[in-house]
Amino acid sequence: MSLHTAVLKCEQLIHRVAQVFATSTSRSRRLGNTYHDLRHSKTFLPSPQATAPRCIHTTAAYGTREVSRTGFDDYEAGRRNFRLEVPEYFNFANVVDDWAQKEKTKERADQPALWWIDDHGNQLQWNFQQLAEYSKKVANILQASCGLRHGDRAVVILPRVPEWWLVNIACLRAGVVLSPGTTQLMSKDILHRLRMSGASCVITDDVTADRVDQVSAQCPDLKVKLLVSETGQTREGWLDYRQLFREASLQHEVAKTRSLEPMQLFFTSGTTGAPKMAEHTHASYGLGHVITGRYWLDLTPNDVIWNMSDTGWAKSAYSNLFGPWVQGACVFIHHTAKFDPVETLKILSTVPISTMCTPPTAYRMMIQNDLSGYDLSRLEHVVSAGEPLNPEVMAEWKAGTGLTIREGYGQSETCLACGMFRCLDVRPGSMGKPAPGYDLRVIDDKCQEVQPGKEGDLAIKVKPQPPVGLFTRYLDDPVRTAGVFRGDYYVMGDRGLRDEDGYLWFVGRADDVILSAGYRIGPFEVESALIEHPAVAESAVVSSPDHIRGEVVKAFIILSPSYRDVRQTEELIKDIQEHVKKTTAPYKYPRQIEFVEELPKTVSGKIRRVELRTKEWEKKS
Numbered sequence: 256m257s258l259h260t261a262v263l264k265c266e267q268l269i270h271r272v273a274q275v276f277a278t279s280t281s282r283s284r285r286l287g288n289t290y291h292d293l294r295h296s297k298t299f300l301p302s303p304q305a306t307a308p309r310c311i312h313t314t315a316a317y318g319t320r321e322v323s324r325t326g327f328d329d330y331e332a333g334r335r336n337f338r339l340e341v342p343e344y345f346n347f348a349n350v351v352d353d354w355a356q357k358e359k360t361k362e363r364a365d366q367p368a369l370w371w372i373d374d375h376g377n378q379l380q381w382n383f384q385q386l387a388e389y390s391k392k393v394a395n396i397l398q399a400s401c402g403l404r405h406g407d408r409a410v411v412i413l414p415r416v417p418e419w420w421l422v423n424i425a426c427l428r429a430g431v432v433l434s435p436g437t438t439q440l441m442s443k444d445i446l447h448r449l450r451m452s453g454a455s456c457v458i459t460d461d462v463t464a465d466r467v468d469q470v471s472a473q474c475p476d477l478k479v480k481l482l483v484s485e486t487g488q489t490r491e492g493w494l495d496y497r498q499l500f501r502e503a504s505l506q507h508e509v510a511k512t513r514s515l516e517p518m519q520l521f522f523t524s525g526t527t528g529a530p531k532m533a534e535h536t537h538a539s540y541g542l543g544h545v546i547t548g549r550y551w552l553d554l555t556p557n558d559v560i561w562n563m564s565d566t567g568w569a570k571s572a573y574s575n576l577f578g579p580w581v582q583g584a585c586v587f588i589h590h591t592a593k594f595d596p597v598e599t600l601k602i603l604s605t606v607p608i609s610t611m612c613t614p615p616t617a618y619r620m621m622i623q624n625d626l627s628g629y630d631l632s633r634l635e636h637v638v639s640a641g642e643p644l645n646p647e648v649m650a651e652w653k654a655g656t657g658l659t660i661r662e663g664y665g666q667s668e669t670c671l672a673c674g675m676f677r678c679l680d681v682r683p684g685s686m687g688k689p690a691p692g693y694d695l696r697v698i699d700d701k702c703q704e705v706q707p708g709k710e711g712d713l714a715i716k717v718k719p720q721p722p723v724g725l726f727t728r729y730l731d732d733p734v735r736t737a738g739v740f741r742g743d744y745y746v747m748g749d750r751g752l753r754d755e756d757g758y759l760w761f762v763g764r765a766d767d768v769i770l771s772a773g774y775r776i777g778p779f780e781v782e783s784a785l786i787e788h789p790a791v792a793e794s795a796v797v798s799s800p801d802h803i804r805g806e807v808v809k810a811f812i813i814l815s816p817s818y819r820d821v822r823q824t825e826e827l828i829k830d831i832q833e834h835v836k837k838t839t840a841p842y843k844y845p846r847q848i849e850f851v852e853e854l855p856k857t858v859s860g861k862i863r864r865v866e867l868r869t870k871e872w873e874k875k876s
């Protein structure tokens with residue numbers, strides 16, 4: 256099947272996505288701009304009509320559904336009718352080119368596809384035509400200057416600069432397999448990634464270039480280094496992206512990539528141990544994220560989405576690239592070193608962002624502020640993923656903004672596997688229902704589905720067919736790959752349960768579940784109870800060894816600002832414990848509490864309970 260006939264056979268998708276996958280057109284338009292001109296250019300601002308429609312928040316309670324604009328209105332029927340057919344050849348760069356073509360023919364309004372700002376007041380907006388053209392130049396840099404060939408691998412470690420998006424699309428165009436990394440990586444991590452991925456090229460900025468140079472001699476596969484300097488500097492042993500960009504040709508033919516050949520390699524967050532390298536194909540992420548963009552994010556070409564994920568994680572591919580652009584939406588980026596809740600709220604008040612995707616931690620920090628002081632009326636759809644979302648946080652956000660946060664659940668190994676889709680009545684604390692195309696179940700050790708209300712392993716049925724979005728393997732690690740499959744299932748490493756109505760509830764990562772005196776206790780439930788206490792800003796709950804119960808629940812707590820100077824900590828501990836006993840089943844209350852200034856987190860902001868637990872057990876062994 257050719258690209259032209261690559262069609263998503265989902266009832267509601269057929270018309271639209273068939274157009275998206277239609278022929279790409281190669282065009283040539285002279286660009287007089289240098290890089291710096293581009294960065295500071297204000298090409299256009301979306302007209303008021305082009306911004307997302309204002310939402311009238313009529314949902315007084317969580318129970319009310321919202322009208323989905325692009326996804327489905329009837330969950331069961333939508334799932335039943337969903338088909339995602341994989342053609343023999345597929346390349347997402349053609350989707351970008353197709354939107355570019357639609358802009359020319361006015362089928363898509365002339366509005367940004369990428370809207371970028373930084374902390375210094377710089378702003379940039381590119382439409383799909385510009386994205387298509389600039390990424391063709393970068394594809395030529397990769398092939399002609401870096402000497403990369405179809406199938407070669409490149410590690411890309413860039414902060415949230417516009418070049419990250421160009422390099423992503425350029426790698427697709429050239430058939431180069433991209434492995435993204437976060438700028439927080441140090442030399443040792445970079446060495447590990449370069450070696451594990453076998454990359455022949457590294458693309459990075461000034462800061463990380465230093466770290467690469469400390470280890471590059473130990474990477475025999477690494478042939479070429481491409482510097483994307485923010486300051487315009489050059490560096491010995493590195494190709495200069497800026498210079499090459501100015502000279503690169505605009506003519507480029509998209510590589511003919513098979514749907515099932517490797518496209519990207521993602522390192523997992525390392526929440527539970529050393530990061531694993533999950534391999535995805537052109538189809539698994541390029542096509543699989545139709546579910547993310549259309550059904551969960553519910554995006555249209557008129558939407559502006561802000562996903563705050565770091566460029567180094569799979570989540571960025573979810574909601575910063577494939578999900579939005581398959582729908583023709585605009586990706587908004589704020590290039591900043593650190594998440595600042597007040598700055599975030601200010602941006603939401605001034606930029607017409609319609610859809611926000613951010614982890615629970617960010618919501619937890621934002622609700623510490625008086626939300627009524629910000630005009631958040633343009634926000635229409637808000638989602639959360641990466642960690643479980645506490646119902647208390649949801650309630651406070653709802654009280655302050657009128658908006659319901661809808662959860663999504665997925666991994667680097669998958670696309671969105673489960674979500675609180677807009678057509679579903681929300682149940683706070685639940686992750687929603689399985690995504691279209693995903694047969695996500697709760698199973699026991701013998702691969703039998705467990706009864707509603709009973710805890711088990713969250714697992715995706717992969718036989719007779721795995722869902723399109725599933726990874727192919729952990730690179731060069733057949734043992735680990737085999738270890739995550741059980742019978743007909745891919746076992747996700749998380750524990751959960753399903754209620755009578757088919758909603759899924761996250762209990763905890765398999766390793767984080769606490770076994771105390773015969774009870775199984777998920778940390779999330781205890782943390783959700785704790786955060787309802789006014790003294791608790793954030794917490795992490797782990798097991799601690801106990802000679803009678805085997806293990807007990809221990810909570811590490813960051814106090815909220817008004818409690819930081821409290822002296823009677825014993826009294827406060829008792830009060831918090833009593834509160835938990837009243838809020839959830841008493842056996843779950845934390846018998847031990849320790850107040851801390853901060854919690855260990857992965858660079859993607861997830862709490863590393865494994866670190867606290869290990870220290871706890873080492874301390875007492």
Ligand SMILES: Nc1ncnc2c1ncn2[C@@H]1O[C@H](COP(=O)(O)OP(=O)(O)OP(=O)(O)O)[C@@H](O)[C@H]1O
Nearest residue numbers: 523524525526527528641642643663664665666667
């Ligand atoms: N909505 C959610 N609720 C609860 N947990 C979630 C949610 N979304 C994602 N997660 C957690 O994040 C995990 C996926 O994250 P990711 O692929 O980045 O790697 P990781 O599991 O954090 O790291 P590692 O596998 O290296 O330990 C899921 O398996 C789950 O544990």
